[in-house]
Amino acid sequence: MDAFLVSTGIVALAEIGDKTQLLAFLLAARFRRPLPIVCGILVATLFNHAFAAAVGALVSHLLGPEVMRWVLGLSFIAMAAWIMVPDEIDEEETKMARFGVFLTTVIAFFLAEMGDKTQVATVALAARYSSVVAVVAGTTFGMLLANVPAVYFGGRIANKVPIKLVHGLAALIFAVLGIATLLGVGAGLGF
Template sequence: MQAFLISTGIVALAEIGDKTQLLAFILAARFRKPVPIILGIFVATIVNHAFAGALGAWVTSLVTPEILRWVLGVSFIAMAGWMLVPDKFDESEAKFAKLGVFGTTVVAFFLAEMGDKTQVATVALAAQYSSFFWVVAGTTLGMMIANAPAVLLGDRIAHRMPVRVVHGVAALIFVVLGVATLLGAGARLGF
């Protein structure tokens, strides 16, 4: 359950101001059909994060626990730095309109999420917690917590959200996770 809660919180914070959240705003403004957009985000996220979670689980089978601890600790600290870099969104990532609202959302969101902060975080979290299902469920819920309101409320919330503060909090959480991992907290706590 800890893997689920931490994955949900980290990804929900990391997604604020992320390029995929910007994509959610753009899709909502373009199509004005929130239900198929939200369903498309959900499907794309599950597929993308299931792949990322499987990759994280696979990595744990390749390296010793000691090496994994160092790789994950450094990765979490690197994610903290990455959180402080603002994302830019390329309009071409939302150009699949001939697929309909749902299809456009699935394809555009899946492609935008490839190599994104939240996907990389999912890989690291799955490796850290060795709990594929709970990590993927948590990161998917985190994405939905951040993106469903973006679709439903659009511009009304986009300019009121203190993105730098939210990213700062997320970066701090990643630093704490990284340092705790490097110090071996996960091994002592059983995850």
């Protein structure tokens, strides 16, 4: 349950102001059909985060627990710094409208997530926790928590969310996870 809750919280916070959330705003404004956009986000995120979690689990399996502790601890601290860097959306990611709303969303979101903060976080979380399914479910749910309101209420909420505060909270969580991992907190709990 910890893997699901931590994954949900981290990705939901990390996604606020992220380029994929900006993409959700753009798709919602362009197509004005929220349901196929949300379904596209779900499908793209499931595929992307399942791949990322598989990579994280593989890396965790290949490296010993002591090396993994250092890699994960430093990765979480690096994520804390990276999350404070604002994202921008690439206009090329929204020029695929000929595929229809759903498929355009799937393709654009999948590509936008490649190497993105939340994908890297999913790799690290899957390496940290033993349950890949809980991590993928949590990161996907976190992605939807951040993006569904963006799709449905985009313009009305975009200026009301204090992005720097949200990014600061996410960075703090990553930093705490990183330091706790480096100190070996939770080592006796099997993760």
